[in-house]
Amino acid sequence: MAQIEMKNVQKFFGQNQVLKDLHLTIENGEFVVMLGQSGGGKTTALRAIAGLETVTSGKILIDGKEVQDRKAADRDIAFVFQSFSLYPHMTVRENIAFPLRAVRMDAAERNRAVNETAETLQIAQHLDRKPSALSGGDMQRVAIGRALVRRPQALLMDEPLGVLDSKLREQMRAELKRLHIARGSTSVYVTHDQIEAMSLADRMVILHDGVLQQVGAPDEIYLKPSNLFVAKFVGSPVMNVVDVQIDGTRVALKGVETDFSFGEGMLAGLSKPGAGIALGLRPEAILLSHEKTKGYSEAVTTNIEPLGSHDIVDVRLGEAILRVRTASGFVGGEGQTVWVGLDTAQAHFFDNQTELNLRGAA
Amino acid sequence: MAGVRTPREKWTNRTAIAAVFLALIIMLTPIYWITATAFKPRNLATTIPPTVFFTPEVSPFVKLFTKRSQLREQPTQEEYESAPWWEKMVVDGGEKVVRNRKTGEVRSSGYSDRFKNSLIVSIISTVVAVCMGTLTAYGFSRFKVKGEDDWMFFILSTRMLPPVVVAIPMFLMYRVVGLNDTHLGLIILYTAFNLSFAVWIMKGFIDEIPKEYEEAALVDGYTRMQAFFKVVLPEALTGMAATAVFCFITAWNEYAFALIMTNRNAQTAPPYIPSQVGSGLPDWTVIAAGTLLFLIPVAIFTFLLRNHLLRGMSFGAIRK
Numbered sequence: 102m103a104q105i106e107m108k109n110v111q112k113f114f115g116q117n118q119v120l121k122d123l124h125l126t127i128e129n130g131e132f133v134v135m136l137g138q139s140g141g142g143k144t145t146a147l148r149a150i151a152g153l154e155t156v157t158s159g160k161i162l163i164d165g166k167e168v169q170d171r172k173a174a175d176r177d178i179a180f181v182f183q184s185f186s187l188y189p190h191m192t193v194r195e196n197i198a199f200p201l202r203a204v205r206m207d208a209a210e211r212n213r214a215v216n217e218t219a220e221t222l223q224i225a226q227h228l229d230r231k232p233s234a235l236s237g238g239d240m241q242r243v244a245i246g247r248a249l250v251r252r253p254q255a256l257l258m259d260e261p262l263g264v265l266d267s268k269l270r271e272q273m274r275a276e277l278k279r280l281h282i283a284r285g286s287t288s289v290y291v292t293h294d295q296i297e298a299m300s301l302a303d304r305m306v307i308l309h310d311g312v313l314q315q316v317g318a319p320d321e322i323y324l325k326p327s328n329l330f331v332a333k334f335v336g337s338p339v340m341n342v343v344d345v346q347i348d349g350t351r352v353a354l355k356g357v358e359t360d361f362s363f364g365e366g367m368l369a370g371l372s373k374p375g376a377g378i379a380l381g382l383r384p385e386a387i388l389l390s391h392e393k394t395k396g397y398s399e400a401v402t403t404n405i406e407p408l409g410s411h412d413i414v415d416v417r418l419g420e421a422i423l424r425v426r427t428a429s430g431f432v433g434g435e436g437q438t439v440w441v442g443l444d445t446a447q448a449h450f451f452d453n454q455t456e457l458n459l460r461g462a463a
Numbered sequence: 464m465a466g467v468r469t470p471r472e473k474w475t476n477r478t479a480i481a482a483v484f485l486a487l488i489i490m491l492t493p494i495y496w497i498t499a500t501a502f503k504p505r506n507l508a509t510t511i512p513p514t515v516f517f518t519p520e521v522s523p524f525v526k527l528f529t530k531r532s533q534l535r536e537q538p539t540q541e542e543y544e545s546a547p548w549w550e551k552m553v554v555d556g557g558e559k560v561v562r563n564r565k566t567g568e569v570r571s572s573g574y575s576d577r578f579k580n581s582l583i584v585s586i587i588s589t590v591v592a593v594c595m596g597t598l599t600a601y602g603f604s605r606f607k608v609k610g611e612d613d614w615m616f617f618i619l620s621t622r623m624l625p626p627v628v629v630a631i632p633m634f635l636m637y638r639v640v641g642l643n644d645t646h647l648g649l650i651i652l653y654t655a656f657n658l659s660f661a662v663w664i665m666k667g668f669i670d671e672i673p674k675e676y677e678e679a680a681l682v683d684g685y686t687r688m689q690a691f692f693k694v695v696l697p698e699a700l701t702g703m704a705a706t707a708v709f710c711f712i713t714a715w716n717e718y719a720f721a722l723i724m725t726n727r728n729a730q731t732a733p734p735y736i737p738s739q740v741g742s743g744l745p746d747w748t749v750i751a752a753g754t755l756l757f758l759i760p761v762a763i764f765t766f767l768l769r770n771h772l773l774r775g776m777s778f779g780a781i782r783k
């Protein structure tokens with residue numbers, strides 16, 4: 102088990118800068134999930150930690166020791182690839198034993214380690230088969246087994262569930278969590294599935310265009326996004342963002358007659374000239390009412406998505422379309438008039454120019 | 464080919480099968496011709512129209528392996544009776560077997576030596592070309608090589624020139640360095656021919672092997688070399704087998720350089736077989752016998768590697 106640090110890490114592929122001044126500390130035994138869009142540099146960051154990619158500048162430390170110039174083999178880190186990359190010409194047993202052969206562990210001990218790992222991952226019955234004879238989920242288990250068998254300092258996983266179907270992903274997610282709790286190995290996990298990220302992470306790292314956007318516990322990221330990118334990237338449906346004017350304790354939307362009023366002091370220091378301010382509202386921060394209510398504004402529903410446990414209702418408020426989460430069946434259909442209010446405690450304000458959360462990051 | 468077939472499709476299918484058979488017959492005819500000729504008595508070999516029914520003999524093969532000369536005087540009855548069966552065949556054909564003056568041992572023709580030379584040169588040059596090609600291809604496939612595309616094109620371009628064009632300069636250079644008429648000389652030549660081909664084919668195969676295989680081995684504590692041998696090589700075997708078949712066929716059948724560069728010690732079978740046309744009257748049955756035997760190694764080699772070959776050919780298509 103180990104602590105992993107990245108300091109000022111930069112990575113260029115030719116002219117293309119893929120990692121921009123990355124600072125990150127992953128604590129011993131922590132499960133960190135890197136989340137970001139395609140091309141954000143997640144894989145590159147992970148490969149840099151593993152030693153599969155050299156960094157252009159900066160330091161990578163494992164337990165305080167600089168490793169950026171060490172070979173992958175000397176870093177004692179395990180890597181699980183999205184494609185599993187099990188060796189097709191070896192049986193499951195040989196695959197799992199492969200890392201142990203590198204350190205020339207004696208046969209009896211090796212067998213014991215392989216069997217134990219296979220038991221933990223429930224693949225003992227497949228040990229003598231070839232990987233091609235396994236289901237996707239079992240291949241995945243073998244890949245994780247191969248990574249865990251020599252008890253590495255840290256376990257890096259690059260979208261390990263990416264090619265599985267959604268049902269299996271959910272199941273494997275739970276197993277990974279269980280395994281992490283049992284083994285307590287420092288883990289870094291890359292994904293672009295935010296549900297996966299939220300459910301697995303002790304802490305999440307949001308990476309966009311090679312720049313670290315925010316690091317924090319899943320609820321922190323969700324409740325206090327540090328900038329517009331994080332706000333829009335995390336959460337589904339996407340956070341509603343509308344341009345607003347702020348005047349004292351009142352917030353005005355374009356084309357809406359009634360201003361929304363906030364509590365005394367809630368908007369302190371927010372009025373800002375220039376490019377203006379954006380109001381961010383998650384679908385559950387918007388309240389709907391069938392009757393005219395004080396402080397609410399009139400709006401028209403334009404679309405309903407029934408999702409079983411709840412509905413997502415699109416309403417036109419002034420010039421904006423807002424997506425609102427309601428109890429299922431709350432709105433009967435499109436074209437209905439409803440009254441829209443805000444849960445002011447859940448409102449976020451962003452500077453349109455810098456895109457930063459005006460209340461500061463978590 | 465599952466599912467329902469309409470009568471029309473059935474007819475298309477039958478036509479296709481008929482066409483394939485026709486093509487097969489056309490392609491197999493020369494093989495049949497050579498095989499038949501190799502077992503014919505000499506006087507039936509060149510009849511017009513061709514003789515189809517005849518009693519097969521092995522005399523062409525006997526003649527192929529022995530040194531013979533024109534029979535000037537008929538042997539006595541006694542001599543004839545005491546000769547072994549194969550010598551009688553030669554005598555019946557109007558020739559006699561040449562023996563060593565002192566020991567009386569039968570002198571063999573050059574065929575078996577030439578055949579051996581062919582095997583030595585082809586096998587070694589194939590192995591070398593495939594190994595070097597695989598390593599080169601691996602390098603190009605996995606590492607950043609400056610001007611990679613230009614290098615690959617350059618490698619390919621060595622095959623754009625018909626090799627015979629450089630035969631004379633090569634011959635002169637070989638004579639200076641003493642590689643004329645040596646196995647090593649031919650091996651170097653054939654390896655050089657085949658190398659560019661091997662690099663290109665193997666590059667395709669190695670590109671198809673996910674680099675995660677080696678990377679997994681690298682993080683698991685292996686060196687790049689170990690990863691290559693333990694992980695890449697087993698995956699590349701199919702491609703290497705396919706490449707080897709092609710290299711072997713090229714080397715085995717090579718005629719022009721073998722003719723120019725060798726004459727006795729290292730001569731391979733291809734220039735030797737037709738040279739027999741010129742000794743006395745051409746005996747086509749002997750040439751056919753030599754050709755027939757010459758076909759066998761390639762057939763065996765290809766047959767042994769057929770599974771790899773088929774998989775090799777469809778490699779890129781089937782993989783995800």
Ligand SMILES: Nc1ncnc2c1ncn2[C@@H]1O[C@H](COP(=O)(O)OP(=O)(O)OP(=O)(O)O)[C@@H](O)[C@H]1O
Nearest residue numbers: 114117119137138139140141142143144145146293
């Ligand atoms: N070996 C490479 N050579 C050149 N450019 C590369 C290389 N690997 C990655 N890149 C570039 O670096 C950027 C980041 O890639 P990376 O694979 O790290 O993103 P990612 O966040 O993992 O994306 P994804 O979610 O699609 O896996 C991309 O623009 C990609 O084109």
Ligand SMILES: [Mg+2]
Nearest residue numbers: 143144145259
């Ligand atoms: Mg990636």
